[in-house]
Amino acid sequence: MMRLCLVLAATFCLAVSSAHAAGLKFIQIPAGPEDSPAIDAAMWSPCAMAPADVRIGVLMVPAVPDCPVAGERLPLVVISHGYGGWYLGHHDTAEALADAGFVVVAINHPHANHADMSRANGLGALIRRPFDIMRTVDFMLTASPDAGKIDPQRVGFYGFSQGGYTGLVIAGADPDFSKLPPRCADPKATGCPQVNQVRPVQQEPRPQVLAHDPRIKAMVIADPLSVVFQTVNSVKNVAIPLQLWGSELGGGGGASPKDVATLAGVLPEKPDFRIAPNAVHLSFLTLCPDTHKDSEVCIDAPGFDRAAFHAEFNAEVVAFFRRNIGAGGGRLE
Template sequence: MTHLRLALAAAFCLAMSPAQAAGLKFLHIPVGQDDPAIDAAMWSPCTEVPEDVQIRALTIPAVPDCPIAGEKLPLVIISHGYGGWYLGHHDTAEALADSGFVVVAINHPYANYADMSRANGLGVLAARPVDIKRTIDFMLTDFPDSAKIDPQRIGFYGFSQGGYTGLVLAGANPDFSKLPRRCADPKAVGCPQANRARPPQQPPLPQTLTHDPRIRAMVVADPLSIVFQTTDSVKAVTIPLQLWGSELGGGGGASPENVATLARVLPEKPDFRIVPNAVHLSFLTMCPKTDLSSEACIDAPGFDRAAFHREFNAEVVAFFRRNLGK
């Protein structure tokens, strides 16, 4: 649940063949009856030669607005962490698109790097799963190329609070009373937001949270898991799940101990991977050499984020191929 504003500087160019690239298109999911608009980025299979696309501080290899190559393709939705944005995991999205997936990453409204006006407290934790459900609804109905997507093959990837979001969607019911009320060191990573996210006297009942059985397989990395520490809280999570944890942690509510307990109490044994010498933010995409001092760019001494992401992306692609089909 770590602050990711500085993820703006993250950049990673995934190696790919000259004749293949991820198509990139920006989407706008309109305002609903009681819901805000959602901005999103979509990557899709593309047969054209990539070019360097400049987005803020990022240089991304992609083909803007490339026609989607293929039919009945699997769909993966990406949910960012606290203060993140839809390009914070773009290398993973590119790897999936190159492998035949349509990938959509969203900016959670009022809880992303550009607008944190409602990022703290329980309201955003209840709204996040709704945001993902609305995104899936849009991609299957109102998206102009919805016929290109197979509604029976939907996956999800989430990091930090995004991992929490996925677990709720998969059927988990969090115990919000376990959220940290205070941190001993107010300057430590994750403490300011944890201290502002104190649960009220009467947290929302689990049955008010949104689950979505259309999601058939899920990858979560260093999820906010302190709220999922009992077998009862995750007893309904039975879809194939790949769970990643950082050895060194650093995210409030996503300590290595919390993540390990989550792995143990899940009813179906997850594909659990612990990344040696990784910190919480090591799951973010690479940073340019010009901004390596940003919080989002600092890894433990000796950790090679680029090498890790090559392995991580390959494993994520392989997991979704196994569980959603080629």
């Protein structure tokens, strides 16, 4: 695939906005059995107070830290980042959802995020990702101090790139790992995309069990790793409402527009399929500060307006989840 936020996320991967009033807190999902590490996460929620600019390292983000969750029986959306990403890489979408009445939790996939890539490559990373999401949902619905605010019957998911792959597996898909390209001879070589760094299948057998989670009732995925989902059989069990976004131009070692289009065609239930005109793969990442416009994760195609696109994208994502899992307080719109 590609390096999402390895460079920028270590400093910052988001821009200042004054449009959102989401409550924000940082939480940790405790370590689990079988050497499952703790999961760091950011949680956004509806908040009754006006936001202020909050500094997070060198970042400034509009939020109310540790704001009490406003509302009852709220829907939950869990966010999964792409390769080398992190829990703030889609913060603007999380804020828009929280303002619309959703509790949103974005995680750092352990040992496979911008700060720690020690276990990011190989099939093991792809196998572990859906289990990370299942553990996050478990925590939010049971052990979280805010569990009583969440409606367990209204859980959604948003994933980008490898996060999109993660969502498809959660929804019931069975990836064909034999379609992954062989590993690069030199993974550090320039132009060697991450998907080519995956260990050959014959060296790492396909697991017998993948994490599918029927608690997820609807999902949005953007430019998912799709090469492993190119047949009817691979996605025959995906039956939940699904909004699928693809970048027109792809690139960056990310999802192939052709593979994403094929995925849209083989899904058993017709997805709400959107092509983002003139977008590259990394255009789905949140806005970049003016001081870092030259970073690799901030470069869009000539003429592409990331701010305008994200305003439209976020509105469509909010509308989709409102239709399919409802807004705050149990409303379906």
